[in-house]
Amino acid sequence: MIALENIRKTFAGHEVLHSVSVQIAPQQVTALIGPSGSGKSTLLRCVNLLEVPDAGRLTLGAHSIDFAPGRRPGHEAVQRIRLQTGMVFQNFQLFAHQSALQNVMEGLITVKRWEPERARARALALLDKVGLKDKADAWPANLSGGQQQRVAIARALALEPAVLLCDEPTSALDPGLAAEVVAVLGDLAREGMTMLMATHDLRLAAQVASHTVFLQDGAVVEAGPSEVIFGAAQDARTRAFVQTLST
Numbered sequence: 001m002i003a004l005e006n007i008r009k010t011f012a013g014h015e016v017l018h019s020v021s022v023q024i025a026p027q028q029v030t031a032l033i034g035p036s037g038s039g040k041s042t043l044l045r046c047v048n049l050l051e052v053p054d055a056g057r058l059t060l061g062a063h064s065i066d067f068a069p070g071r072r073p074g075h076e077a078v079q080r081i082r083l084q085t086g087m088v089f090q091n092f093q094l095f096a097h098q099s100a101l102q103n104v105m106e107g108l109i110t111v112k113r114w115e116p117e118r119a120r121a122r123a124l125a126l127l128d129k130v131g132l133k134d135k136a137d138a139w140p141a142n143l144s145g146g147q148q149q150r151v152a153i154a155r156a157l158a159l160e161p162a163v164l165l166c167d168e169p170t171s172a173l174d175p176g177l178a179a180e181v182v183a184v185l186g187d188l189a190r191e192g193m194t195m196l197m198a199t200h201d202l203r204l205a206a207q208v209a210s211h212t213v214f215l216q217d218g219a220v221v222e223a224g225p226s227e228v229i230f231g232a233a234q235d236a237r238t239r240a241f242v243q244t245l246s247t
Helices: 038-048 077-081 100-110 118-130 145-157 177-191 202-208 224-231 234-245
Strands: 002-011 014-024 029-033 054-060 063-067 085-088 165-169 195-200 211-216 219-225
Touching: 002 038, 014 029, 014 038, 014 219, 029 038, 029 202, 038 165, 038 195, 054 195, 063 077, 085 145, 100 118, 100 145, 100 234, 118 145, 145 165, 145 177, 177 195, 177 202, 177 211, 195 202, 202 224, 211 224, 219 224, 219 234, 224 234
Parallel strands: 029 195, 029 211, 085 165, 165 195
Antiparallel strands: 002 014, 002 054, 054 063, 211 219
């Protein structure tokens, strides 16, 4: 279980998250949707503590951290959380000086201290999983955006995280390349991978997520099964926002 309880976050005196609470069940894909500035990416980044909340509680598996103004969690507590998460960024964030294979191997060697041959076998299996085994020796600069994002997904999966966090995974891609990434994420969802994604791509949310949370102005407006949020939302603000899916 992943739980964010009464999360608050302020930047430069402006509170961007107002006591936000979200729960993600195991093997559930949850999409965070909302207009720009709604706080969805900030909330996502609070899960692996790339952003440290000012108040509230984070629970990930057996570990919980309570936050308070002026008090930062210790290094060990942060590492316990981060080792359970895999992160897929909007702009891929691959190491440009490493091949696709080396990018996926990196965490296995530096974090898990695996022997290179064991890491190579695992990395090749993950590249095969995302349809890129034939690109193992390619440099990021020679891959399309969709291919780079699929390598990034493989890299995030390498350490067998409890949850895969996706921050706008398709927004840097044109529709054709985005479809490649959606297909991979859809496969992971069907396999039971726990995922939390912040996205402007309502088609991605509707197709892949089993649960959707609509945020606006740093607060949860409505949350529920995706078919309800996209087909029979209760709040007028949610209905107005998801109507853009059909336009």
